[in-house]
Amino acid sequence: MNKVVLWIIILIVVIGGIWLIVANKDNVPEASAEPIKIGFIGPLTGDLANIGANAKAAVEIAVNEVNAAGGIDGRSIEVVYEDGACAGATAANAVTKLINIDKVPAIIGAACSGETLASAPIAEQGKTVLLSYCSTNPAITTAGDYIFRSVPSDSFQGNFAANHIFTNLSKKKVAVIFINNEWGTGIKNAFTKAYQDLGGQVVLSESYEPTSADLRTQMSKVKTSGAELVYFAGQTDGTITGLKQAKELGITLPFFGADSWDDTKVWSELGAIGNGAMFTTVGSNNTEEFKAKMAEKVGPDNIIYCSNYAYDNIHLMANVMKEVGIDATAIKDALYNVNYTGGVGVDPLKFDANGDPVSANYVIKVVKDGKADVMTQ
Amino acid sequence: MEILPQLILNSVIAGSIYALLALGFNLIFGTVKFFDLGYGALTTVGGYVVFWFGKKLGLPTIPSVIIGVLVAGVLGFIIYKLVYQKLRERRASSMILLVASLGVLTLVQAIIAMIFSSQFQTLSRSAGTRHLFHIGTGVITDVQVIIFASSIIIMVGLGLLLKFTTLGKAIRAIGDDEEVSKVVGINTTKIIGYVFFIGSAIAGLAGILVGFDTGIEPVMGLNLLLKGVIAAIIGGVGNVYGGVAGAFLLGFVENFGIWKIAAEWKDAIAFGVLILFLLFKPNGLFGRK
């Protein structure tokens, strides 16, 4: 290929790219009928893509509901979806684009703590509200003034579970299995510390990779560990295979999980194997309506646990915007004073001075015949 | 040591899966002498085809599996025709082929994710109704027995094919010296096409079996592939039986290794073994040359 032709092509690509970006920059919404843009970041590719896609579906449902009810003073809301790929760099690019090009006042995101932590300084500097629906890393508490999350930090859940297992269930020896990502590691740390502080003994602590849904060896170790109960901080895929393999190996110990188990797909897949499994959850108040709409979009029994928080975030944001408009700083101030009820996630939802939800009420659910219900004590 | 029988069984199961992968991979590498990374994507293809026909369309298991294996084989063949054959005709170096195959793997995985979403899926429809076999204090399910049996059957079948059939001899001839094979009148292009078909079909089968045992997701291909490659190298790249031996060795080292060391280091152990072999025994246990 002729060198000149080559350089011309390169120049076209680069200039074309810059033009595309700059052309979109002037999309400042004018008053009245222009839709209000809100940003969304989640892992739409990569290992956790099903979490991102599911949350996106929930957000779409919420957006439709808000717009059907008249939007915000007659203006509909429009969400700009960006992929964070559960990676800091990609999320940083996404949030920069949302702030500078789409000029959103608020972003619902992100899912992975890595995405949120990388996005936070950019959002903070750009004075844009970042409202996470799934990030549980404790570091996010101090990530910034404009940084909020509607999902509680892991430390609560770990504490609550440790207490219940040690005191109420009287299990003094526990085997811990956890998924080796920031959610699992965070909960494992919180639980282990709380449980050991109470005097319990963690006889085994094994992780499994998010990409490997084969827990045979871990479960084999559990069998000979002498544990009285298994604290299983697993997400959907690992839980399904883990419990199946545990049953195949003949393990009869009780299993105790965390809020990721509040996922209808897990128990419908497992059927009778799941009987007796327990888990903590922030009473997800999934209404029948929400479940039906999600079933339409992503198939039945397929609500992954952070999607209800994402759904709530949209409604919450819409409510706040109706009150104070679309200036990011005003939204931020309003969020600190909000008291959101009737959501399908945390109910009521209030934020403390750090932007974390004020300590949530946890309940214990027990699984029977493919369904999980709150345990009556 | 009550865990010992279970550990052994776990090693055998893992080894069987790696063996299937190594068999197909070795077949291809032994013939065309480059590392086809796209091979990994075909495991995913096999799994998802069965998912589509079995779970979505409701076809009974056996026909779905057969379709899955065939589709994987055909796709492997098509990829060969479209990409690798042209490159080989131009005498591209094995590194170019390696990079191209990397592109294939990435592309196919992304396409599957686009069509099927990145969700993890299981292939088996009935939860909890597995038949269990007890061996000592260890347990193995019916699917896992099938996996083990398949690896042995395919190994024997492939061995017989290579040794006694005309096709097999032609394949071995090409593997020994492609130029000379052409000279003596072997239609190398056609035979290599068969090789890709068979190898890819085996990959598809491996993916399907893994899907029944645990589950499938679009990114499963690379990890399975790498384990298969390690097994093949340990056993001696290009050697069909060697790959199987290497596979079981790998399965044992991994599972016994993480008995003592925490499970999160499983991949590191596997690759550590790879590097040790590359260093001290690059031709593997039973290498050619």
Next chain:
Amino acid sequence: MAYLVHLAVFISTTSILAVGLNLVVGYTGLLSVTHAAFYGIGAYTAAIFMTSLGVNFFLALLIAVVLTAICALLIGFVLSKFKGDYFALGSFGFNIIVYSIFLNAQGLTRGPLGIPGIPRPEIFGFVFKSNISYLILCVVFLIIVYFVAKWVVNSSFGRVLKAIREDEEAIRVFGYNTLYYKLAIFVIAAAMAAIAGSLYASYITFIDPSSFVLFESIFMVAVIILGGLANIKGSMLGALILVLLPELLRFVGFPTEIAAQMRVAVYGLILILLMMYRPQGLIGEYKL
């Protein structure tokens, strides 16, 4: 425009990575698919020293470079025993092992929780807080790396490298200790990767293992193949295009999930097409 400045920072760090990798792959002919490991070692070292020990960025960067160089020496020594495709496979292995360490050595790296709160560089009281100032910092380092690479390539050292690429046996017959040369360039490239890693860590202020997976190494190889092997400007060109491309795809208007996977599919397609129709890349001088 803030978005472009942000992208420019990434283009600069990716260019630094690409230039270094090209020295190993393009000039010396060693297909190394483990560059992300050195990127990561550099990033983690800098991050740990800056957060836990309060060390100044520039000093942390220096330490990162030294530490990464030592690791490269060890890894390179083992890898140097392999040839051709085996080298590539062995490098895969190292990337995965190093990644495993990032993920599991939680006492050191905090594993998947990552290291947050990495401060921006500070020198004589001036903090590189604004993105423009950071971009200038990155460009300065890029220029340094560029000239180092150019000097290496045009020196007699560089000529030996190319000779190794063409025919290692032959040049060894002439009495050259090829092992020394291969190790040296491997270490130099890793040192450059460490610079990029430190810059990345301080810019994003948070790192976790997910940025250093095997796929990132594959991405870097795609960058230099696209731009052109054995051409320093080519590496920067490749970096420019492959960083810009996924961002452009955001604007094209595919439905979002498809768009995200589309980026990945495009990488794969680019690799295939390049290999089939233009293995020397856009302005490269060497085909694999």
